[in-house]
Amino acid sequence: MSKLRIGIIGSGGTGTRHAERFSEMEAAEVVAIASRNTETGNALAEKHGAEFIPDWQALVERDNLDGVLICTHNDTHAEIALAALRCDKHIFMEYPLARSIDAGEAVVEIAESNQRVLRINHSETVSNSHRAVKQRAQELGDLLLTTFLRLTPGRGARPEILFNLPVSGPPAHFFIYHIYPIIDIFGGARSVEGSAVYEGLTDQGNYNRFVNTVNVKFKNGGIGSWVWAGGVEIQESEQHSRYILTGGTISDSDGKWHCSTGAEVEEIPPVDAPNISLQERWVQEIQTQETSAAHRDAVTALEAIRVSLSAEQSMQEKRRIVLE
Numbered sequence: 001m002s003k004l005r006i007g008i009i010g011s012g013g014t015g016t017r018h019a020e021r022f023s024e025m026e027a028a029e030v031v032a033i034a035s036r037n038t039e040t041g042n043a044l045a046e047k048h049g050a051e052f053i054p055d056w057q058a059l060v061e062r063d064n065l066d067g068v069l070i071c072t073h074n075d076t077h078a079e080i081a082l083a084a085l086r087c088d089k090h091i092f093m094e095y096p097l098a099r100s101i102d103a104g105e106a107v108v109e110i111a112e113s114n115q116r117v118l119r120i121n122h123s124e125t126v127s128n129s130h131r132a133v134k135q136r137a138q139e140l141g142d143l144l145l146t147t148f149l150r151l152t153p154g155r156g157a158r159p160e161i162l163f164n165l166p167v168s169g170p171p172a173h174f175f176i177y178h179i180y181p182i183i184d185i186f187g188g189a190r191s192v193e194g195s196a197v198y199e200g201l202t203d204q205g206n207y208n209r210f211v212n213t214v215n216v217k218f219k220n221g222g223i224g225s226w227v228w229a230g231g232v233e234i235q236e237s238e239q240h241s242r243y244i245l246t247g248g249t250i251s252d253s254d255g256k257w258h259c260s261t262g263a264e265v266e267e268i269p270p271v272d273a274p275n276i277s278l279q280e281r282w283v284q285e286i287q288t289q290e291t292s293a294a295h296r297d298a299v300t301a302l303e304a305i306r307v308s309l310s311a312e313q314s315m316q317e318k319r320r321i322v323l324e
């Protein structure tokens with residue numbers, strides 16, 4: 001089988017990691033890199049023996065590419081995905097799917113109608129641990145409450161651009177990978193309320209300390225609470241999730257999941273299945289022209305951004321947003 005020819009857009013942290021990963025794969029080759037950053041773009045292209053193309057629009061139009069990886073900032077994901085899908089490319093993109101719900105819907109729709117494999121880099125999709133938690137939750141009756149709490153002492157080494165409201169969206173949006181698994185297990189939201197406090201917010205949209213909360217009512221019943229306080233006075237980061245159902249409570253601790261009932265606490269081990277990376281799955285799906293699983297996961301990613309972007313709208317309009 002001939003190798004899948006890949007073009008990567010963006011030459012920062014994730015672009016570099018994906019370039020390494022795909023270059024190591026037997027079934028794929030990195031053919032072209034596009035970035036507005038000519039220095040890092042050229043260097044990355046040279047490292048992988050790929051062509052450097054300064055303009056991403058020119059890359060997506062290339063006939064010598066099968067798939068495009070989108071590793072740019074959040075405000076460009078959907079625009080690039082739409083352009084590449086219109087040129088019949090398969091897409092592997094960084095989360096979040098889009099910076100607006102309309103744009104996210106358009107991307108998912110065109111991928112389905114053009115029968116392209118659209119994968120958004122949500123690792124739960126291939127996580128045997130997540131599969132086990134999902135199965136267990138389905139056995140435990142009705143959802144009462146999901147809670148997520150994250151406290152971080154500083155912004156650490158994370159790129160500044162994440163903490164820029166217009167480009168990246170609020171924390172709940174650029175950290176959508178903490179919302180995606182909840183939506184995957186319990187389904188989408190019926191209503192969303194968000195609030196946020198940003199300290200040191202500049203005219204450009206950068207900020208320092210922040211608190212962001214999102215509260216949802218799920219379509220299938222139960223409520224959810226998501227909280228991240230960043231840059232707060234605390235020695236070490238902490239984070240935990242709880243899924244409270246009528247038949248038991250699922251919780252995470254030190255990277256392991258447990259189920260607690262009145263009678264006992266037991267670990268939820270990962271499902272016993274082969275490990276495959278999402279990148280490998282994407283390549284296989286393109287080779288076998290299997291688009292349905294990717295489409296289903298893209299719909300989940302869309303439901304997840306409906307929550308984060310409705311929360312953003314709720315903060316702006318200071319009201320609860322009721323979804324269709």
Ligand SMILES: NC(=O)c1ccc[n+]([C@@H]2O[C@H](COP(=O)([O-])OP(=O)(O)OC[C@H]3O[C@@H](n4cnc5c(N)ncnc54)[C@H](OP(=O)(O)O)[C@@H]3O)[C@@H](O)[C@H]2O)c1
Nearest residue numbers: 010011012013014015035036037071072073074076094095
């Ligand atoms: N899956 C994960 O584990 C993970 C981890 C971190 C981030 N992410 C996501 O990955 C994406 C990229 O993050 P990152 O950390 O790689 O950011 P980054 O290091 O700043 O890299 C982004 C790259 O895209 C380029 N770029 C930005 N806008 C562009 C445009 N309009 N046209 C062409 N090139 C453009 C940037 O150029 P400049 O150098 O000129 O800015 C840079 O080369 C973000 O959406 C982020 O949320 C995912």
